[in-house]
Amino acid sequence: MGTHFASHATASHRFPKFVVSQGAANVEGAVVQRVDSGTILFAEGDDAECVFEVVSGTMRLYKALADGRRQITGFASGGQMLGLAPERHYVCTAEAVTPMVLRRYQRRAFDRRIDSEPGMARRILQAVSNELRMAQDQMLLLGRKSAVEKVASFLLRLAETEADTETVDGDVADRIDLPMGRGDVADYLGLTVETVSRTFTKLRNDGLIALPTPSSVEILDSGQLRELAAGVADDGGMLRRAAGW
Amino acid sequence: MGTHFASHATASHRFPKFVVSQGAANVEGAVVQRVDSGTILFAEGDDAECVFEVVSGTMRLYKALADGRRQITGFASGGQMLGLAPERHYVCTAEAVTPMVLRRYQRRAFDRRIDSEPGMARRILQAVSNELRMAQDQMLLLGRKSAVEKVASFLLRLAETEADTETVDGDVADRIDLPMGRGDVADYLGLTVETVSRTFTKLRNDGLIALPTPSSVEILDSGQLRELAAGVADDGGMLRRAAGW
DNA sequence: CGGCAGATTGACACTAATCAACATGGGTGG
């Protein structure tokens, strides 16, 4: 790891837009709300007054250190709920990657439903548990995977969620659209923009993926990608060759 | 990061004891259970048939890659619940670091109480949310902190939890007992044993901590430790000195 | 067409991993 000075933080990271446009349609306690990309929906430490549901678009959820180093803890899109955990304050910052449509609920109304509806708390628990499971996978990725393994895992995860929303079976999509830029991917995987870029290039040169544009990826060899993601520690035979096996 | 081959995995990691001794006392659906250190209480992927509560001792919770690389996602001690999330399978492995006393509940009985008692689901939700918050802190640590920052954060976190259980105020304990070895600390922080050891030594030489024994730490300068943990990127003036400021 | 943000590539620096030797210390058997 380097010296960590946030030399690559861009202006949009440092001075994000705090404007939150007010929505219109009101359906059973929900307010539909439209926000521009770059909008900070809520910041780490804010009073958790609302719960949000993503209708369309992608958000980045992150925590940051004093000097600007940032760790994206997850991306939220299509149907995902934000601010579910019954904490007094938001535990991370939520910022729009793309223009978005959201449903906003008042925390108080939400809590009432939790206490009244029998199955409600259970459903929320299910959602939070799911987040926890993903968080633990991410810890394994951040703590123990190499750059290629991280990127491979990331691509496969995206491919699976895209396949879930588009198809019925548990297959992976062969074409992924990346709503976020290299900087976001880097902050998600605990890498730098340059390393992410180099790793994409390496995977392309090795024939595992194609990059029609920087923001769209085609998966050419999902098998090898999966091996990398699972951490089989196959480095293309470099070790074997070096040792003369 | 290195080549990741688990050359430092010890025999106890590879061939842990799977024996789980059967307990005796039965209090309102709970079975008290005693296990030796090294015992695997449950493994990642096992059917989640029981919920456990730690009475005494410390457990490591971890996920592992195919080649043995291991990421400890957390340590569980005094009063903490394991296997709360309503998943069909355990999402990580739980192994005793020290000899332990546990209370074991049947999952089915637990689910019944969740559905019957109104406040129950909410309390579980609270516990799972707390785990999620800690998981996100850990992601920030793993993805964006340097070795010293990681170790400083780790020590402070331990000191705070020890203070919570011993004192009333929010102060930190000045003396910490580490139930786990350097290997566990390394796998928790995404480092190697050697780096953890070197970092402890560095903190001792800098006068921030004392090490009466390898498994007990005294905090001498919690202020500077906190600065390190918060990521103020103060490297003790190394940069300035090197550049001749 | 020009400008600019994002992405890529290259050269180099540096952190932490690897490999290896040595220290410590708690337990066991003679």
Next chain:
DNA sequence: CCACCCATGTTGATTAGTGTCAATCTGCCG
């Protein structure tokens, strides 16, 4: 009771993998 042994921890030398700094490329929008 002491010597040995093995697990654990520490320290040293070297290197691999990423980070950093800097230049260049690409594509989009005014």
